[in-house]
Amino acid sequence: MMDWLDSSIAAVKNKEMWGAFGIAVLRMTIILVASRVALWILHKSIDRIMLERASKYTASQARRMTTVGKLLRNVTAYIVYFIAIMLVLSEIGINLGPLLAGAGVVGLAIGFGAQSLVKDVITGFFIILEDQFAVGDVIQTGQFKGTVEVIGLRTTKILSWTGEVHIVPNGMINEVTNFSVNNSLAVVDVSVAYESNVDQAMQIITDTMKELKHDDLVKEPQVLGVQLMNASGVTIRVIAECRPNTHPVVARAINKEMKEAFDRNGIEIPYPRMVTYQRSMKEG
Numbered sequence: 001m002m003d004w005l006d007s008s009i010a011a012v013k014n015k016e017m018w019g020a021f022g023i024a025v026l027r028m029t030i031i032l033v034a035s036r037v038a039l040w041i042l043h044k045s046i047d048r049i050m051l052e053r054a055s056k057y058t059a060s061q062a063r064r065m066t067t068v069g070k071l072l073r074n075v076t077a078y079i080v081y082f083i084a085i086m087l088v089l090s091e092i093g094i095n096l097g098p099l100l101a102g103a104g105v106v107g108l109a110i111g112f113g114a115q116s117l118v119k120d121v122i123t124g125f126f127i128i129l130e131d132q133f134a135v136g137d138v139i140q141t142g143q144f145k146g147t148v149e150v151i152g153l154r155t156t157k158i159l160s161w162t163g164e165v166h167i168v169p170n171g172m173i174n175e176v177t178n179f180s181v182n183n184s185l186a187v188v189d190v191s192v193a194y195e196s197n198v199d200q201a202m203q204i205i206t207d208t209m210k211e212l213k214h215d216d217l218v219k220e221p222q223v224l225g226v227q228l229m230n231a232s233g234v235t236i237r238v239i240a241e242c243r244p245n246t247h248p249v250v251a252r253a254i255n256k257e258m259k260e261a262f263d264r265n266g267i268e269i270p271y272p273r274m275v276t277y278q279r280s281m282k283e284g
Helices: 002-012 015-054 059-092 096-113 115-129 198-211 247-265
Strands: 138-141 144-151 155-159 165-169 184-193 222-229 233-242
Touching: 015 059, 059 115, 059 144, 115 144, 115 155, 144 165, 184 198, 184 247, 198 222, 198 233, 198 247, 233 247
Parallel strands: none
Antiparallel strands: 138 144, 144 155, 155 165, 184 233, 222 233
């Protein structure tokens, strides 16, 4: 017991040991700070290069450059952090040779149980290489629909219009519907009462659509004609080509303009109504 206590006191008083410990801590601090600085420089360089390239391409190609840039940021972060961890372990005094050799054997064993992880990574690369979708695109895969926020090595983050962020493993993305590739089509059906003049209603709609100005419109809306006759009225269909995934906004604008035009011209829109009859009983 006394021998252990004496050796502990001697170790505490060992200036050389504390000096070596201080130098090791200083080196590890320098490694960590240098790795953060290097990562910051790499990320800034990637952002600058991607921004310069994106300015020379079309909108769809620019979105792809943004996606590639974010992927490169992730890859460089993994590489820099791995190198920093290896250097810190070396400063601690751990021999990296046997560690790396053992990591190869362990990695092989883990590989059999990490097939889904490998599938996620490979699928992520193919998503970018084939340009299936990019950051900023509105997509639907399975039950998830929204705007692509991040395409990572393993997962893709999709922001729904109600604010939820869906994190989907890339390996689960088998079928994708991309709403941001081609122009959308706004389809609006408006009903007029049977008592109204259908030709007059169609002419009013046509004149109103010619005057409609909207930033998302690609072409002037077209009046296709009578689409349906139901129990309460006649349905007239209007279509409008608009920018990708803007058809809900354009449809709302068309509905508003047609309602105001009908009100100005006395065109009645059918609505449910109830007619009651009162029968009086005569005495006698």
